[in-house]
Amino acid sequence: MSGQGQRLVVVPTVTMLGVVKARLIGATRGHALLKKKSDALTVQFRAILKKIVMTKESMGEVMRASSFALTEAKYAAGDNIRHVVLESVKTASVRVRSRQENIAGVKLPKFEHYTDSSAADSRADLTGLARGGQQVQACRGAYVKAIEVLVELASLQTSFLTLDEAIKTTNRRVNALENVVKPRLENTITYIKGELDELEREDFFRLKKIQGYKKREIERKELEARLAAEISSNRFAMPLGSAGRNILVAGGEKDEDVIF
Amino acid sequence: MANKPAIRTGNSELIALIADEDTVTGFLMAGVGNADLRRKTNYLIVDSKTSVKTIEETFKEFTSKEDVAIVLISQYVANMIRFYVDSYKKPIPAILEIPSKDHPYDPAQDSILSRVKGMFSSESVASGRH
Numbered sequence: 456m457s458g459q460g461q462r463l464v465v466v467p468t469v470t471m472l473g474v475v476k477a478r479l480i481g482a483t484r485g486h487a488l489l490k491k492k493s494d495a496l497t498v499q500f501r502a503i504l505k506k507i508v509m510t511k512e513s514m515g516e517v518m519r520a521s522s523f524a525l526t527e528a529k530y531a532a533g534d535n536i537r538h539v540v541l542e543s544v545k546t547a548s549v550r551v552r553s554r555q556e557n558i559a560g561v562k563l564p565k566f567e568h569y570t571d572s573s574a575a576d577s578r579a580d581l582t583g584l585a586r587g588g589q590q591v592q593a594c595r596g597a598y599v600k601a602i603e604v605l606v607e608l609a610s611l612q613t614s615f616l617t618l619d620e621a622i623k624t625t626n627r628r629v630n631a632l633e634n635v636v637k638p639r640l641e642n643t644i645t646y647i648k649g650e651l652d653e654l655e656r657e658d659f660f661r662l663k664k665i666q667g668y669k670k671r672e673i674e675r676k677e678l679e680a681r682l683a684a685e686i687s688s689n690r691f692a693m694p695l696g697s698a699g700r701n702i703l704v705a706g707g708e709k710d711e712d713v714i715f
Numbered sequence: 716m717a718n719k720p721a722i723r724t725g726n727s728e729l730i731a732l733i734a735d736e737d738t739v740t741g742f743l744m745a746g747v748g749n750a751d752l753r754r755k756t757n758y759l760i761v762d763s764k765t766s767v768k769t770i771e772e773t774f775k776e777f778t779s780k781e782d783v784a785i786v787l788i789s790q791y792v793a794n795m796i797r798f799y800v801d802s803y804k805k806p807i808p809a810i811l812e813i814p815s816k817d818h819p820y821d822p823a824q825d826s827i828l829s830r831v832k833g834m835f836s837s838e839s840v841a842s843g844r845h
Contacts, residue, residue: 511825515814522816525741537740544748544756550727551784553807564807566784570746571727591744598745602730609785609809616806 462642467650475647479640486632493625495559500618503611510608517601524590524597531590547571549602556614561621566610568602728784731777731808732758733770733792735815742787757783761792771796783808790825791818 465471548571556563730747739760749757759773777786790812793800812825
């Protein structure tokens with residue numbers, strides 16, 4: 456039988472046919488749904504791709520601006536400002552909050568930065584108080600802007616990776632349903648149908664054969680009965696007559712004294 | 716999708732930083748710097764004396780840390796440990812390669828951007844075929 460390996464091992468019965476048919480319907484519906492999901496994800500994915508490329512390109516400019524601002528600050532406030540900054544590190548005031556976004560059942564992380572005002576130490580505000588304070592503040596502003604862009608880029612990038620993974624899984628599922636599960640179920644259905652047909656034909660044949668046997672049997676019996684009837688009627692008629700005749704003939708011919 | 720890492724939500728997370736001194740100074744000025752009780756910082760200043768091993772270890776530490784959401788790494792530093800950056804596949808924390816002052820940004824070397832670009836061309840080819 457063709458496609459022996461490509462079908463489920465089932466007992467070919469009507470019940471099983473119903474079960475497998477139900478499964479095929481389920482698989483078809485699942486396939487359609489997954490395909491839709493994959494399409495939705497791909498649309499989102501392309502949008503993110505475009506955004507990533509755009510943001511990456513804008514990142515270069517923002518970083519250049521912030522580097523320039525830092526140089527200005529260094530020039531205005533003296534080179535030792537970096538030591539002041541490095542020493543005054545305590546707790547981060549700029550932090551990142553992550554939340555989820557749901558796209559077609561895939562949870563995408565989204566980052567957003569926020570300033571923790573409780574942690575924003577006043578010491579940082581005093582950096583460069585002696586000289587170059589304005590440049591230092593401008594530099595801070597430039598770097599905060601850079602962080603904004605970078606955080607956005609980071610969330611785009613994570614979404615990109617997650618979506619990539621999700622699309623791969625979904626496509627794998629779609630293909631598995633389309634190329635493995637559905638053909639197997641279809642093959643099983645054809646197998647069960649073929650087997651049932653075979654059974655039916657066999658049954659039909661057997662019935663016919665039995666009918667034939669019965670017919671012949673009946674005919675034979677009828678014939679026998681007729682024969683028997685004929686024979687018995689002959690027996691009742693013939694032996695009596697002939698014997699009588701014989702006796703009569705014999706008596707008549709040979710011995711007249713014999714009475715019987 | 717049981718093998719997906721759970722996405723932490725709501726809590727505040729840090730931005731870690733591996734870069735040269737100027738870049739680190741700038742970002743610290745903006746206020747990303749964090750030092751815990753043992754004075755362990757969430758940034759690494761890379762200069763000519765920093766060994767590749769130190770960078771590697773710091774990179775691994777930052778990417779495995781619970782409270783780090785984004786790791787910013789200068790591109791020339793990333794090039795030193797390119798293998799680790801390329802083999803890093805998790806979505807969180809996100810690795811971002813940033814340009815530094817002395818080293819101009821080259822989009823071709825960025826691990827994510829090269830993937831994006833590759834996908835873009837293949838996607839457009841694929842969409843053209845449809």
